[in-house]
Amino acid sequence: MDIATRVYNHKWKIDPIVRSLIDTDFYKLLMCQSVFRNKPETIVTFSLINRSSSVPLAKLIDEGELREQLDHIRSLRLSRGESTWLRGNMFYGKRQMFRPDFMEWFEHLQLPPYHLERRGDQYELTFEGKWHEVMLWEIPALAVLMELRSRAVLNGMRRFELQILYARAMTRVWEKIEQLRKIEGLGIADFGTRRRHSFLWQDWCVQAMIEGLGANFSGTSNCLIAMRREVEAIGTNAHELPMVYSALADTDDALAQAPYDVLSDWHEEHDGNLRIILPDTYGTEGFLDRAPDWLAGWTGIRIDSGDPAKGAETAIKWWKARGEDPRDKRIIFSDGLDVEKIIELHTQFAGRTKVSFGWGTLLTNDFRGLVPNDALAPFSLVCKAISANGHPTVKLSDNPEKAMGPPEEIERYKRVFGVGAQESVEVIV
Amino acid sequence: MDIATRVYNHKWKIDPIVRSLIDTDFYKLLMCQSVFRNKPETIVTFSLINRSSSVPLAKLIDEGELREQLDHIRSLRLSRGESTWLRGNMFYGKRQMFRPDFMEWFEHLQLPPYHLERRGDQYELTFEGKWHEVMLWEIPALAVLMELRSRAVLNGMRRFELQILYARAMTRVWEKIEQLRKIEGLGIADFGTRRRHSFLWQDWCVQAMIEGLGANFSGTSNCLIAMRREVEAIGTNAHELPMVYSALADTDDALAQAPYDVLSDWHEEHDGNLRIILPDTYGTEGFLDRAPDWLAGWTGIRIDSGDPAKGAETAIKWWKARGEDPRDKRIIFSDGLDVEKIIELHTQFAGRTKVSFGWGTLLTNDFRGLVPNDALAPFSLVCKAISANGHPTVKLSDNPEKAMGPPEEIERYKRVFGVGAQESVEVIV
Incomplete structure (x- = not known):
């Protein structure tokens, strides 16, 4: 220097x-x-x-x-x-x-x-x-x-301890990438900004993905890194849109309509691969059941809570029911992914639909087991x-562990959106 | 930069x-x-x-x-x-x-x-x-x-492959150092210049030893690194002295005397920890049997071929026979060491004598198994x-695999130095 x-x-x-x-x-x-x-x-x-x-x-x-x-x-x-x-x-x-x-x-x-x-x-x-x-x-x-x-x-930590810590973490990321390399037709993006270990580390992970996966790495959600590394910036929309639209609803009828208003506004502004439904804010099944037909014409669905395979099956069934061919559709998995899960989901759904992955915390912050007391393990901060x-x-989501809001409002939303019993899934990241 | x-x-x-x-x-x-x-x-x-x-x-x-x-x-x-x-x-x-x-x-x-x-x-x-x-x-x-x-x-290799290669190699060296850390009273030096993976790598290994072992790292044989890293420069003498002195001998009697002439010259020049006998050039046992008494007064012996435990026992027995207390003496092991062997030898001899280690190739060039076809494995170049x-x-040494010279001369040296059957040990590095 x-x-x-x-x-x-x-x-x-x-x-x-x-x-x-x-x-x-x-x-x-x-x-x-x-x-x-x-x-x-x-x-x-x-x-x-x-x-x-x-x-x-x-x-x-x-x-x-x-x-x-x-x-x-x-x-x-x-x-x-x-x-x-x-x-x-x-x-x-x-x-x-x-x-x-x-x-x-x-x-x-x-x-x-x-x-x-x-x-x-x-x-x-x-x-x-x-x-x-x-x-x-x-x-x-x-x-x-x-x-x-x-x-x-x-x-x-001392200098060489640090060097070895990063050597181990790099080796771990690279071994994951070597696993992913074997998947033909994989499409995967970095979604790891919010819970990254550090900026430099996320930047390193993205570069490793670029070199290791080539065209199968579709890009990063991080704009600065996308700009500097000259890859695609990736992402569409999130729960905050239906959450705020819903909070603004004056009546139960308006509330029931709010999530669709979000997508109606989005429909006006965007097309193609930006038309991705995030259906789980107030329960995926009810949301899809009551969805207008134009929404079935959208490009894909992002699965961000609950059992991902179950969510994907629900989406496929819904498209079929609405006369759409799931093979023309895209399912983006983005919840708590790591390599084994990615391989499993890809194996299960590739061919039946287009599959993509938004890989977050366990790409950019997997230091589990690398320091005493696991003091660098990722945790669930939102x-x-x-x-x-x-x-x-x-927010209800498809996992009650991720529910948010005052209890009486949660009950009201469950009633309005017809959400029954939900399966609990442990939230790690 | x-x-x-x-x-x-x-x-x-x-x-x-x-x-x-x-x-x-x-x-x-x-x-x-x-x-x-x-x-x-x-x-x-x-x-x-x-x-x-x-x-x-x-x-x-x-x-x-x-x-x-x-x-x-x-x-x-x-x-x-x-x-x-x-x-x-x-x-x-x-x-x-x-x-x-x-x-x-x-x-x-x-x-x-x-x-x-x-x-x-x-x-x-x-x-x-x-x-x-x-x-x-x-x-x-x-x-x-x-x-x-x-x-x-x-x-x-590509950039990230290289990074991971070095990450893995660093982790390996550090894990070795963590093993060595557990040995109380360890004395170990870097002897890895000649067969190092690269200069920068040796320099890194020395720094890792400094941080990881503290005072138990006694220094490096490499003068440039010793100067730059401000640690001790370590080393005494090698086989080339008796080999050349012996080649210059005109008669069999002069030949039999030559290895002692080397140490006699050395005795005049050096004292203390530089008075280290390297006894194996023409067979350790015969060399010690015929050694003059003043040599038993030297500070230690370096074991550089053959079964190291056997060589050390021979040295200890010799000192005792010459009325010296082996606990005042130093044995330096320097042949083909890796962590397991170091731990084993230290366990066996610490307390019975002062023990040191000159750790060479498997400190500064252990890339075994890290690239396809093991193309970076160390090899035996002299x-x-x-x-x-x-x-x-x-040169005969205590391992016939390390013998050097024309066959008829080897026979003559074996006769002059009374070397009988020798146990063969595979030479890896």
């Missing part, structure tokens, strides 16, 4: 974790643009929720350091090169995916203030403001907490919309 | 393997000084011998590249900093280990010409000239061939004195 680079690095008061507003998931930007157009006045609260209470974040992470990282994110602005890339790059085969009015706004965006308080061994971290501004906190907030936790553990215009949000 | 460094690196016509005249084993310099004083007019021939004929060096390594590397070594001169270190550093507790007349000569040394010819799938590489000049070719010549062979295999003043040299 040259002297200038060292001096430059020493100028940092902190070692920032998130250094760019596009160090975030691509679907966040797509959803942001949609909200910017369709719900620009909605006020939401997002909140950090550590589903792994055994990981005492407030004991591990210094509050001052956390504030510095969050403050640094608020100092970020979209850079000229990033803006040029968003405006000029082709996404999902389409140029000018991001409209000029949205880009104009994004170029001037500063993320809104955060609220941070220690509660016992956990932090309460919330963001309140316009939906399209607040929503952009989700990914960097998660990435900062995950990486500060990694740093807290790594801090006590950052979700908890209210919209003063109404609490609710 | 800064631009200047890149440009500087691009200036190299080749990527040199040996970049310093002190990138060699410390004992070479000690022996060189001894020869410079005691046998300055002796003309010797050194020759490269690949004991692993299954490794077709001339097929793997381009002759032009090999010549470039050897030519580069001939362009090297002792640098001012290197000279200062040799003159000023304390070695084995002694200042000014290297005499001014020797340093004066060394500062002006250029290595003598080499003779290189392809013979089938092997290279014939020989050096002829004054002993104290030619002998300094041994280590760099071996290191160049070993590393060119590594490069030939690595050339075909560079030895084959004649002195026109007389062939002979």
Whole structure:
């Protein structure tokens, strides 16, 4: 390293974790643009929720350091090169995916203030403001907490211990890639930004996927890495859309309709591979049963909770019932994947439908068993919309362990969406 | 890396393997000084011998590249900093280990010409000239061939394959070090220069030993690495001294005396931990039986061939027979060691004598099983004195697989030194 680079690095008061507003998931930007157009006045609260209470974040992470990282994110602005890339790059085969009015706004965006308080061994971290501004906190907030936790553990380690730790982790990732290499016609993307071990590690994993899988690696959800490594930025939409639309519904009828309103808005804006249904927010079966026919014409479905094979069978059955050929459709698996599960699902569904995988935490954060007390094991941290215009949000999903919201609202949603007994699946990541 | 460094690196016509005249084993310099004083007019021939004929060096390594590397070594001169270190550093507790007349000569040394010819799938590489000049070719010549062979295999590999290869090799070395860490009172040095995978790799291994073993790592035989990493330079003397002294002997009586003449010259020059007997050149048992009593007063014995436990028992018995307490003596094991053997020998002999280990090839070149066809496995390459003043040299050692010299001379040496049947041990490295 040259002297200038060292001096430059020493100028940092902190070692920032998130250094760019596009160090975030691509679907966040797509959803942001949609909200910017369709719900620009909605006020939401997002909140950090550590589903792994055994990981005492407030004991591990210094509050001052956390504030510095969050403050640094608020100092970020979209850079000229990033803006040029968003405006000029082709996404999902389409140029000018991001409209000029949205880009104009994004170029001037500063993320809104955060609220941070220690509660016992956990932090309460919330963001309140316009939906399209607040929503952009989700990914960097998660990435900062995950990486500060990694740093807290790594801090006590010596130079060669660190080198061996990464040597082992690299070997593990590469051995997974070697397994995946054997799958003919695999399509897999990196979805691991939010719970990554660190930015540099995610970047390394993506490069390993590029070299190891070639064209079978379809891209990364991380915009900054997609730009730098010149691969596809991947992603469509997430639960926050139906959750907020539903919270805004005034009546039970409007509530029942809300998830379809989301996709109706999306239908107007996007086509092709961006028309991916995320059906599980309030139970997949009921959602598909009551879905309008135009939705069966969409390109695919993303399975993000519950037993994935069961979810895929449900989707295939639904398409058939609606006169669609499942072989023309795409199923994207994105929940808690690791290599064995990917191989199993691919074996079961390839040929019957088009299969893709969004591989997250166990790609970018599999340090299980590599340090004493498993102190680097991934854990289940989320950052979700908890209210919209003063109404609490609710998520049911196909796994009751992932349900969110006040109990009485959960009961109401279950009634409105006709959700009965659900099978519980342990949430690891 | 800064631009200047890149440009500087691009200036190299080749990527040199040996970049310093002190990138060699410390004992070479000690022996060189001894020869410079005691046998300055002796003309010797050194020759490269690949004991692993299954490794077709001339097929793997381009002759032009090999010549470039050897030519580069001939362009090297002792640098001012290197000279200062040799003159000023304390070695084995002694200042000014290297005499001014020797340093004066060394500062002006250029290595003598080499003779290189392809013979089938092997290279014939020989050096002829004054002993104290030619002998300094041994280590760099071996290191160049070993590393060119590594490069030939690595050339075909892609970036991430390389990264994983080194990740696995690092993990392996570290796991060995973690094993060694458990041994209380261990004393171990790096003896792996000559058959190292590469210079950078040896340097990494030494750093790992420093961090992992602390004071139990006694140092490295490599002078350049010892200087840069600020650890002890380790080594005493080798078979070439008795081999050449013996070849110079005119009569059988003089031959029988020659190995003791070597140690008599050494006795005059060195004391303490540098008084280490290497007894196996013409059979350990006979050598010790006939040794003069003053030799039993030396500090220790290095076991470099045959069954090491048996050799150590022989030494202990000999000391006892000569009225010496083996607990005051040191046994240095240096032949074909790996962790299991080190642990076994330490367990067997610690307490009964002082035990040290010179760990070579399986420290600095254990890439076994890490690439297809085991193409990076270490192999048995040596560079030895084959004649002195026109007389062939002979080595018997305690393992007939390591014997060298014309058959009729081997028979004569066996007769003169009273060597009977020997147990054959497979030579791996």
